[in-house]
Amino acid sequence: MGRVIYDTLMSPEGNGFLFLQPGLWRGYPSLMLEISREAYLSLALTASQLAKQNAHMGVCCWLAGSGLLTAETLEYQPGTSPEQIVGTAADVLLSGGVVVYPTDTSYGIACDPRIDAAVDRLIEIKRRDPDLGLPLLFSDYSQCESYHAFGDLERILAKLFWPGALTLVVDARPDIPPSVTGKRASIAVRVPDHLIPRGIAAQIQGPIVGTSANRHGGPSPFSVSIAREQLGDEVDLYIDAGASDASKNSTIIGVESGTPANIKVYREGELSIQRLTESLRVDGDALRFWTNRIVYADM
Secondary structure: OOOOEEEEEEOOOOOEEEEEEOOOHHHOOOEEEEEOHHHHHHHHHHHHHHOOOOHHHHHHHHHHHHOOOOOEEEEOOOOOOOHHHHHHHHHHHHOOOOEEEOOOOOOEEEOOOOOHHHHHHHHHHHOOOHHHOOOEEOOOHHHHHOOOOOOHHHHHHHHHHOOOOEEEEEEOOOOOOHHHHOOOOEEEEEOOOOHHHHHHHHHHOOOEEOEEOOOOOOOOOOOHHHHHHHHHHHOOEEEEOOOOOOOOOOEEEEEOOOOOEEEEEEEOOOOOHHHHHHHHHOOHHHHHHEEEEEEEOOO
């Protein structure tokens, strides 16, 4: 997507025009849009408010949420190199945009969690309660370590099931913004078994938001069409990799305090608790730090 150079003009008839130049917005060499007087005034206000920060990104976000532009779709064929698609998606996120992307479970919706305006926009698109916080997806375990100091059992779980369909609820560092944690002292983290989200996280050198690409409470999107039915053109980019092989979302667990510790299940998903416990019971390191007990959270 890149940075957008823009200008506005009000005609004598009261019609507003928006010029995008030199046209890095969604690949067009240049673009002129006729907009209503109300939209013109809103855009002028947005640009004025953000001029001292990053007005171009602000205008991009305003345009994407205004219905003036249609979301782009890129098709990815599994087994081929994702480099070009990953690069495009990374540019969108770094510019404050929102992307729908495939994972090893359901399709996710991402922004760069370091950009507060993008987080606010994603929460609005999903109609999600901001107090719930947002899960994060990482390129690998080492990238995730910059957000959380793993305990012994957490490290073993990550070693056994990452990349994969296991989300860990872990203590949040004090400097993680409340837009990510919500009103919780924890965050949900995962390394998915899919090249697209891991590649994007590597490209932007940080995690991406990893919540499902649906309206809050809506059907889980195991194909991009289900995501688009719910989110429409409110996002900037869809990456279509076909229907997911999964039929459930990721499994969510946490490790309780103490050594050895219990494992708490918040949601059983694509990774069955039976498979999880069977894997732990044949791992010598796990048996040192796990009580052999599974407890279920009150949901």
